[in-house]
Each structure stands twice: as C-alpha cells, then as structure tokens.
Amino acid sequence: MFSVSRRCGAPTQTMKALAQQRDKNMKVLQEKMKLNEKQVKRFNPKVEAPVVVITGASRGIGKAVALALGKAGCKILVNYARSSSEAEEVGKEIEASGGQARTFGGDVSKEADVESIIKTAVDAWGTVDVLINNASSRIAEFLLVCVCSFNKVIKTF
Structure with missing residues (x-):
C-alpha cells in the first residue's frame, strides 16, 4: 500500500519496501517455476x-x-x-x-x-x-x- 503519511513512513520508504517484497516474491516464483535469470528479468523489470x-x-x-x-x-x-x-x-x-x-x-x-x-x-x-x-x-x-x-x-x- 502506498503511504503518504509521515507518521507511517515517507512514500519513498514505502516504495522501497514494495520493491523488496516484489524481489522476494520473484525469488520464490523463480525457485518454484525453475526460471533462469533471463526469464525472471522478463517478468520482473526493475523500475527505478x-x-x-x-x-x-x-x-x-x-x-x-x-x-x-x-x-x-x-x-x-x-x-x-x-x-x-x-x-x-x-x-x-x-x-x-x-x-x-x-x-x-x-x-x-x-x-x-x-x-x-x-x-x-x-x-x-x-x-x-x-x-x-x-x-x-x-x-x-x-x-x-x-x-x-x-x-x-x-x-x-
């Protein structure tokens, strides 16, 4: 969830947390589906x-x-x-x-x-x-x- 509240954390921190969770989810998916790095990048482009x-x-x-x-x-x-x-x-x-x-x-x-x-x-x-x-x-x-x-x-x- 995107948070704009300063008490809950700055938006940038929330985006970083979402990116970390995305990376974690992709690792699990990679292990379960036996994807190689090229296939993972296709499903998980890094968007800075x-x-x-x-x-x-x-x-x-x-x-x-x-x-x-x-x-x-x-x-x-x-x-x-x-x-x-x-x-x-x-x-x-x-x-x-x-x-x-x-x-x-x-x-x-x-x-x-x-x-x-x-x-x-x-x-x-x-x-x-x-x-x-x-x-x-x-x-x-x-x-x-x-x-x-x-x-x-x-x-x-």
Whole structure:
C-alpha cells in the first residue's frame, strides 16, 4: 500500500519496501517455476522511477496522488481536460520537489485524446508503467446502473 503519511513512513520508504517484497516474491516464483535469470528479468523489470499517467490530475484527488507520487520519485504525466493553468501548477510543484512532470490536455472520453496522452508519456520517458484513471465524464451514469445489470456484465467474464 502506498503511504503518504509521515507518521507511517515517507512514500519513498514505502516504495522501497514494495520493491523488496516484489524481489522476494520473484525469488520464490523463480525457485518454484525453475526460471533462469533471463526469464525472471522478463517478468520482473526493475523500475527505478515509474512512469505514471494520471487522468484528471489538475485538482482534487488526482492532484493529491500526482504530488505524492511525484515526491516519491515517479515521473508523472499530469492530464487535464479543461484546467491547464491548474495542471501546470501541479507540474511545477512536482518539479520543485525534485520530480519529473509533463502536462497534457486531453479528454478521456475521446479515443484520439487517450492515444495522444499515452503517446506523450511514451515520447517523454519511453514507457507507461502505471495508469491512474481518475477522470470520468460519466460517473453519475455509472452510479445509476442497477445491481442486476452490473452483475450480468460481471458474470460474462
């Protein structure tokens, strides 16, 4: 779990603990599956500074997550739909704390914009390790879906 509380430990310490647990889990997996080093690296790439795309990151929860992950050393793509000045401020705060940030305006309800958001991150850093889909244009409609319809969709998987 990612912790931003100073009492519980700095975010960087939590990320290091997660990385150590990941390495431990991979060793167990390697022993059980009899994987060689090349195969382990394919399943367990070392990510020193994960690239994180956060939609709706110019304010609210998205902003808080972007700032916390940026301070923890992640490379952050701050996505916004309408709040460019707020997004730029988030990017500046991340960079002021020693992190790397890019901002990109795009509406996640438009496929072309989504492709452009991902392309921007890949062009800047070569990959996307984490996607945090914080933006939603139709959350109210989603909340109105009846339980039986939701269950019908889920049971198809």
